[in-house]
Amino acid sequence: xxxxxxxxxxxxxxxxxxxxxxxxxxxxxxxxxxxxxxxxxxxxxxxxxxxxxxxxxxxxxxxxxxxxxxxxxxxxxxxxxxxxxxxxxxxxxxxxxxxxxxxxxxxxxxxxxxxxxxxxxxxxxxxxxxxxxxxxxxxxxxxxxxxxxxxxxxxxxxxxxxxxxxxxxx
Numbered sequence: 001x002x003x004x005x006x007x008x009x010x011x012x013x014x015x016x017x018x019x020x021x022x023x024x025x026x027x028x029x030x031x032x033x034x035x036x037x038x039x040x041x042x043x044x045x046x047x048x049x050x051x052x053x054x055x056x057x058x059x060x061x062x063x064x065x066x067x068x069x070x071x072x073x074x075x076x077x078x079x080x081x082x083x084x085x086x087x088x089x090x091x092x093x094x095x096x097x098x099x100x101x102x103x104x105x106x107x108x109x110x111x112x113x114x115x116x117x118x119x120x121x122x123x124x125x126x127x128x129x130x131x132x133x134x135x136x137x138x139x140x141x142x143x144x145x146x147x148x149x150x151x152x153x154x155x156x157x158x159x160x161x162x163x164x165x166x167x168x169x170x
Contacts, residue, residue, distance in 0.1 A: 001027065004056045006046055019043050030061075037065050037164050040121050040139045054081030055138070057129030064169035067119060069160040070135070076148050078122070080137040088137065091145020095153070098146050110150065114158035116143045124167040135165065 022043050023035060045051045080088055091098050099107045109117045120140020125132045137144050151157045
């Protein structure tokens, strides 16, 4: 099962379905993914045309997700999908602005802990077509941009950050 096939089916995503209903769909449930990954990846972006194009070749059933710690240095150099090239750099150019439009507790968390409250979604680029090495930011481009911008400004940035990482299963 790939993202394009999932997005093409209106039974999986529309504005009238709650996340709880979405994740209980037998096809979605069969993936056995963490709820946070299902919500950020499939529920929030699974019907976005550019996103579907970027990840069309990923066999969803062959991805295993783990919460991992990733270094700030690695996150600062990590690419995102082809349809969003440059967006992380755009967020990094003005991290204060992107924090100012978030809930106040998100800004306080960055100022206190030097990291995000919700782990972003990264994917092993071996799962992409064509496969290449390394990780890629799948969802959480704003969060990673804020990290890069704060790091460039020499503000508090933790050395390690939690992220959901999808790797080939089996």
